[in-house]
Amino acid sequence: MRSKRWSLWIKSEEVSKVEHSAAIIGCGGIASAHANSFRALGIPIVACADINRKAAESFASKYDVQSLYTDHRELLKNERVDLVSICTWAQSHADITIDCAEAGVKGIMCEKPMCRSLGEADAMIYACRRNEVKLAIGHVRRFEPSYVEARELIRGGMIGEPLYAAFHTSGGLLNNGTHLIDATRFLLDDPRAIWVIGGVERKTDRYERGARTEDLCAAVICFEGNVRGIVEVDTPNRPGISEIILCGTEGVLQVAWGKGVKVMRTGETGWDERKPTGENPFIAQIRHLVKWVEGEIEEHISSGEQARFTMEIMMGIYESVRTKRLVKMPLKIKLNPLDEMVEEGDMPVLKPGRYDIRLKT
Ligand SMILES: NC(=O)c1ccc[n+]([C@@H]2O[C@H](COP(=O)([O-])OP(=O)(O)OC[C@H]3O[C@@H](n4cnc5c(N)ncnc54)[C@H](O)[C@@H]3O)[C@@H](O)[C@H]2O)c1
Structure with a gap:
């Protein structure tokens, strides 16, 4: 770190x-x-x-x-x-x-x-x-130099109007997913979500530092301005790389914690790579x-108010699974829909045996 x-x-x-x-x-x-x-x-x-x-x-x-x-x-x-x-x-x-x-x-x-x-x-x-x-x-990530630089580049029109932001990460939606969803909002200047639709699989009794989590999750977020966020957490066939890729009307940008920012504008053939430095985040x-x-x-x-928007998106993804529908914001359910589904027996595990991916005790 x-x-x-x-x-x-x-x-x-x-x-x-x-x-x-x-x-x-x-x-x-x-x-x-x-x-x-x-x-x-x-x-x-x-x-x-x-x-x-x-x-x-x-x-x-x-x-x-x-x-x-x-x-x-x-x-x-x-x-x-x-x-x-x-x-x-x-x-x-x-x-x-x-x-x-x-x-x-x-x-x-x-x-x-x-x-x-x-x-x-x-x-x-x-x-x-x-x-x-x-x-x-x-x-x-809101203080990490690569992300700060990426936001400035996007604000300055480097990739034109943002259209899509996509990431793949691992370790649970509420664990690393929260970082990446929040960072996506940060890069896009903190838009609210309009709606979300999501899929979650929980075949095993999986926990992360004592908190119940899913086996894998994929979702689409529609932000204000119709910019899409594509979320993949623990989905197969891709290692947990945790970088965000943003596509705009005039280019593409990639950013990852501590690794800098890469930009390719429409018509260019190579990446413009930047490695900003700054204070420890x-x-x-x-x-x-x-x-x-x-x-x-x-x-x-x-x-806390900013982080609430990120919580609302994550809970909206679970709620979309619970209701089998696209979920419009603002979200009404105040409980955790994943917990609701598991406790109501709507998401039975196929391989019993509680385990934790982070806690050693
Ligand atoms: N911002 C980041 O990049 C980042 C990185 C790692 C962890 N985290 C977050 O930090 C939190 C802690 O993670 P960690 O890796 O340090 O976990 P950890 O297991 O290493 O440490 C957590 C400590 O909290 C103690 N604890 C638990 N419940 C308590 C309570 N009610 N009162 C007092 N102590 C209590 C545990 O005994 C343990 O010593 C998690 O929410 C995790 O997601 C954030």
């Missing part, structure tokens, strides 16, 4: 002038990227929490965190914290966000996927609005949150 091209060096005037304190809830893999980002911004991490005491202990010792907890509610009760990173599994994002908002923190950086249903997303947004807490979601997304908290920007580019 770490690339030498991303500088961890911060100019002193770019470090926040206001003193903030931070806490991290969920001390596993991605928590390190958040801890390193707070450190790079000169923001002390005063506490951490993990339901697994060993994980909390090893994290606290690695990042020199004074207080550790096995229940995030105890942390929120005992510590004065301004910024919280929620780095737990998807199924706890909503409850922890709401607890943090009610405890009066100033800003929350919650990892992707935002949550597990549109109802949860609404509850998170509502709790944050009511308590005047800034909520950002870790769709970190994990630092950039937290710096952006600090600016939002300090009132320097109107809204985080990956705010």
